[in-house]
Amino acid sequence: MIEYLLSPFHYDLMLKAMFVSAMIGGVCACLSCFVTLKGWSLMGDALSHAVVPGVSLAYMLGLPFALGAFVSGILAALCMGFIKSRTRIREDAVIGIVFTTFFAAGVLMISLYPSNIKLNTIVFGNILGIAAGDIWQMLIISSVTMLVVALKWRDLLLHSFDPNQARAIGLNVGVLHVTLLTLLAATAVAALQAVGACLVVAMLVTPGATAYLLTDRFGRMMIIAMVMGVLTSLIGAYVSFFVNASTGGCIVVLQTAVFLTALMLAPKHGVIASWLKGRASVTALMTGVPGEPVPSGAVMR
Amino acid sequence: MDHIAQGIDLVVQDVTVAYNNGHVALHDASFSLNPGTICALVGVNGSGKSTLFKAIMGFVRPVRGTVRIAGDPVKAAHKKNWVAYVPQSEDVDWSFPVSVWDVVLMGRYGYMNFLRIPGAQDKRLAMESLERVKMTEFKDRQIGELSGGQKKRVFLARALAQQGRIILLDEPFTGVDFKTEGAIIALLRELRDDGHIILVSTHNLGTVPEFCDQVVMINRTVLAFGPTETTFTEENLALAFGGALRHLRLDHTDVPGAERNELVVLTDDEGALVVGAGGRLERRKARNDDQKAGSEP
Amino acid sequence: MTRIFEPFQYGFMIEALLVAALIGAVCAVLSCYLVLEGWSLMGDAISHAVLPGIVLAYIVGAPLALGAFLSGLVCAGSTGWIKTHSRVKEDTVMGIVFTGLFALGLVMFSRVQTDVHLNHILFGSLLGIERSDMIQATVTASIALCVMLALRKDLLLYCFDQNHAKVVGMNTTFLHYLLLSVLSATIVAALQAVGIILTVAMLITPGCIAYLISDRFDRMLLIAVISAVFSALVGTYVSYFLDGATGSCIVLTQALLFVLAMVLAPKHGLLAARRIARASPVTVDLP
Numbered sequence: 001m002i003e004y005l006l007s008p009f010h011y012d013l014m015l016k017a018m019f020v021s022a023m024i025g026g027v028c029a030c031l032s033c034f035v036t037l038k039g040w041s042l043m044g045d046a047l048s049h050a051v052v053p054g055v056s057l058a059y060m061l062g063l064p065f066a067l068g069a070f071v072s073g074i075l076a077a078l079c080m081g082f083i084k085s086r087t088r089i090r091e092d093a094v095i096g097i098v099f100t101t102f103f104a105a106g107v108l109m110i111s112l113y114p115s116n117i118k119l120n121t122i123v124f125g126n127i128l129g130i131a132a133g134d135i136w137q138m139l140i141i142s143s144v145t146m147l148v149v150a151l152k153w154r155d156l157l158l159h160s161f162d163p164n165q166a167r168a169i170g171l172n173v174g175v176l177h178v179t180l181l182t183l184l185a186a187t188a189v190a191a192l193q194a195v196g197a198c199l200v201v202a203m204l205v206t207p208g209a210t211a212y213l214l215t216d217r218f219g220r221m222m223i224i225a226m227v228m229g230v231l232t233s234l235i236g237a238y239v240s241f242f243v244n245a246s247t248g249g250c251i252v253v254l255q256t257a258v259f260l261t262a263l264m265l266a267p268k269h270g271v272i273a274s275w276l277k278g279r280a281s282v283t284a285l286m287t288g289v290p291g292e293p294v295p296s297g298a299v300m301r
Numbered sequence: 302m303d304h305i306a307q308g309i310d311l312v313v314q315d316v317t318v319a320y321n322n323g324h325v326a327l328h329d330a331s332f333s334l335n336p337g338t339i340c341a342l343v344g345v346n347g348s349g350k351s352t353l354f355k356a357i358m359g360f361v362r363p364v365r366g367t368v369r370i371a372g373d374p375v376k377a378a379h380k381k382n383w384v385a386y387v388p389q390s391e392d393v394d395w396s397f398p399v400s401v402w403d404v405v406l407m408g409r410y411g412y413m414n415f416l417r418i419p420g421a422q423d424k425r426l427a428m429e430s431l432e433r434v435k436m437t438e439f440k441d442r443q444i445g446e447l448s449g450g451q452k453k454r455v456f457l458a459r460a461l462a463q464q465g466r467i468i469l470l471d472e473p474f475t476g477v478d479f480k481t482e483g484a485i486i487a488l489l490r491e492l493r494d495d496g497h498i499i500l501v502s503t504h505n506l507g508t509v510p511e512f513c514d515q516v517v518m519i520n521r522t523v524l525a526f527g528p529t530e531t532t533f534t535e536e537n538l539a540l541a542f543g544g545a546l547r548h549l550r551l552d553h554t555d556v557p558g559a560e561r562n563e564l565v566v567l568t569d570d571e572g573a574l575v576v577g578a579g580g581r582l583e584r585r586k587a588r589n590d591d592q593k594a595g596s597e598p
Numbered sequence: 599m600t601r602i603f604e605p606f607q608y609g610f611m612i613e614a615l616l617v618a619a620l621i622g623a624v625c626a627v628l629s630c631y632l633v634l635e636g637w638s639l640m641g642d643a644i645s646h647a648v649l650p651g652i653v654l655a656y657i658v659g660a661p662l663a664l665g666a667f668l669s670g671l672v673c674a675g676s677t678g679w680i681k682t683h684s685r686v687k688e689d690t691v692m693g694i695v696f697t698g699l700f701a702l703g704l705v706m707f708s709r710v711q712t713d714v715h716l717n718h719i720l721f722g723s724l725l726g727i728e729r730s731d732m733i734q735a736t737v738t739a740s741i742a743l744c745v746m747l748a749l750r751k752d753l754l755l756y757c758f759d760q761n762h763a764k765v766v767g768m769n770t771t772f773l774h775y776l777l778l779s780v781l782s783a784t785i786v787a788a789l790q791a792v793g794i795i796l797t798v799a800m801l802i803t804p805g806c807i808a809y810l811i812s813d814r815f816d817r818m819l820l821i822a823v824i825s826a827v828f829s830a831l832v833g834t835y836v837s838y839f840l841d842g843a844t845g846s847c848i849v850l851t852q853a854l855l856f857v858l859a860m861v862l863a864p865k866h867g868l869l870a871a872r873r874i875a876r877a878s879p880v881t882v883d884l885p
């Protein structure tokens with residue numbers, strides 16, 4: 001039995017996959033805190049789709065795929081910024097238009113010039129077939145991202161919370177904005193290989209949202225998110241070996257399950273906690289016992 | 302108090318509203334209005350003004366108490382098109398692709414058939430309503446192309462076209478200049494004389510005595526209710542607003558007929574600029590009094 | 599010269615053109631409401647979330663469209679529920695729910711042997727669509743179109759001012775779920791023909807094009823439908839010659855129209871804005 005449970009660790013392939021997933025899970029989770037607070041969830045989705053034309057072009061030209069993906073992601077972000085500032089269309093619609101256009105361009109390119117690049121690899125990821133060179137690319141992206149966040153997290157946090165205040169105390173908001181976008185695009189590229197374009201957004205959103213339900217402190221939120229990101233990625237990759245299913249799918253299903261658990265059971269912001277609180281205060285009101293939510297000044301009849 | 306006069310009256314009795322998260326926004330609120338009145342609903346932000354509006358419009362179900370319109374529950378009143386609502390300017394998407402005419406016709410939807418095709422009467426009433434608010438010439442404008450006061454008048458015309466008997470206005474004077482404010486007040490008076498109940502939620506205290514017959518003061522419950530002359534008093538305002546109100550007591554005044562050589566200015570969120578004789582600013586004096594007033598009770 | 603008309607000699611091309619145009623029209627009508635209601639990405643979410651429904655329907659032998667439809671409703675419903683019961687923002691909730699469902703679909707999909715090609719769901723196969731699927735798509739799309747046109751004024755009021763809609767006695771909860779159901783049904787119809795990504799694009803871009811050009815809703819509907827049908831026809835036609843992905847060609851044609859509208863729109867276009875700014879140089883809009 002134990003032999004069976006340990007069997008994934010006998011395969012070099014699996015060890016590599018678990019290591020890479022955990023690393024990416026951690027980095028994505030770290031960024032997801034900013035993404036959740038800033039309301040940029042859809043940006044993550046959009047960027048992960050928008051990198052496709054860059055990836056296919058890079059493969060065709062024999063360049064590193066991360067470079068192509070990165071350039072194309074930033075290009076998409078610039079397009080969104082331009083259209084949003086110049087037209088009366090809402091941000092969510094602008095994001096939708098730009099990312100579908102980029103994605104369509106990528107799919108068209110691949111269909112016109114079939115090469116050794118598989119569309120499925122981009123869309124669903126293929127962590128088991130990851131090449132050594134790709135792992136190096138990811139390692140570099142991850143460490144740079146972590147370094148930037150470690151050094152500048154206070155600035156980024158202020159930027160997410162109150163850009164005007166950030167500007168007022170003399171921070172360069174434009175640079176912060178572009179930094180965050182760049183980190184997001186870079187991480188999306190790294191995660192692409194692991195879970196695929198469709199599921200990158202989950203890694204960039206779910207851990208942050210889960211942590212947000214569990215705590216009111218940013219430092220703790222970051223730690224919870226990262227622990228969750230690393231653990232779910234490890235376990236997801238491990239489980240996928242046994243159920244013989246898509247690794248990305250397993251990781252994301254696991255993350256969603258953790259989110260749902262937190263949603264119900266979170267001590268202060270959970271559904272059950274607030275339901276109980278609601279019932280208590282209504283009963284208190286009905287029975288005439290002065291309940292906590294009614295301010296003392298208001299009970300005067 | 303809740304006798305039923307002719308026409309349609311509004312009776313709010315012991316209404317208690319609690320939200321999902323356990324927040325009790327309003328408790329045991331009671332008052333009643335007879336036809337032909339303009340009533341102000343005043344209170345600080347978060348005092349439950351909008352919750353009370355929602356309860357009257359039937360958007361939230363009270364956990365206790367009832368809202369009755371001419372003896373009917375709210376849902377039935379909706380079917381009869383008795384309640385009309387003029388939204389706050391910030392709640393409207395002004396770039397929405399509808400014209401003034403489209404918006405006024407929306408007031409008639411409750412009377413139209415399944416496909417909402419306007420009949421001759423719908424068009425006639427919509428036209429009359431537009432004429433009444435003097436907006437006929439702007440009929441084909443997109444709603445975003447109007448000034449603040451014109452926007453307000455369009456939504457009033459919609460309420461008129463709906464032939465609502467109870468008209469709820471949410472902060473009608475924000476984003477409206479002083480002159481338009483007068484025009485809107487004149488229109489509301491006309492409607493009152495036609496027998497409408499007009500309920501105005503406002504924190505613009507200065508205009509209340511000018512055009513409101515009755516006042517409901519709330520802070521999580523109804524603190525005071527009655528005719529403006531007897532209810533809109535310094536004590537009641539202090540009760541409703543607590544420390545949130547600026548209390549300026551000036552030691553000299555030019556108001557003719559004032560008994561004492563004293564003037565009291567009450568204001569809530571907008572700080573009042575008070576200029577004394579010879580253009581001397583009275584702010585400092587006022588602030589000193591403010592502190593004194595705070596330590597009194 | 600004959601080369602230009604070559605595509606029209608094939609029955610499958612004509613059928614593909616017709617289906618693309620019909621689905622384009624239905625999506626265009628929906629996109630007008632979605633743009634105004636701020637639901638642009640609901641289309642994105644639901645179209646990904648149908649995957650587990652499709653796989654499940656395949657396992658139990660039910661019609662795939664039914665499974666997809668129910669799964670889409672589950673996505674929309676749970677997004678709404680979680681949003682009202684937690685402090686997480688709506689877009690975040692949407693991202694979590696639809697990726698969760700999509701991932702679940704992927705895991706289930708890799709566990710069962712099906713003859714449903716994932717690639718067909720993702721990228722569509724307008725030219726290789728099966729007869730029965732085509733009929734199903736046509737019927738669903740037509741019903742969705744009829745419902746929306748019949749209730750277009752109610753839905754418009756719902757998007758514009760929900761409070762007023764309630765006060766005049768309309769059932770807004772019904773309208774909310776009606777719009778979501780129509781959206782799910784349309785996505786199901788469109789998925790089989792054109793694939794997820796194209797569906798998402800078709801549910802956003804035509805509405806935005808029309809919103810840039812017109813300030814009246816009826817005109818907006820018309821412009822959206824015309825631009826969608828035009829791009830569907832041109833895209834399909836061009837893809838025949840390029841021998842490239844049909845869906846992508848349609849999306850790119852739409853994108854091109856959007857850029858044109860953005861620059862040239864009579865009142866809200868970039869050129870018009872510049873003209874107005876030049877005409878009255880005193881009023882400078884501060885950002």
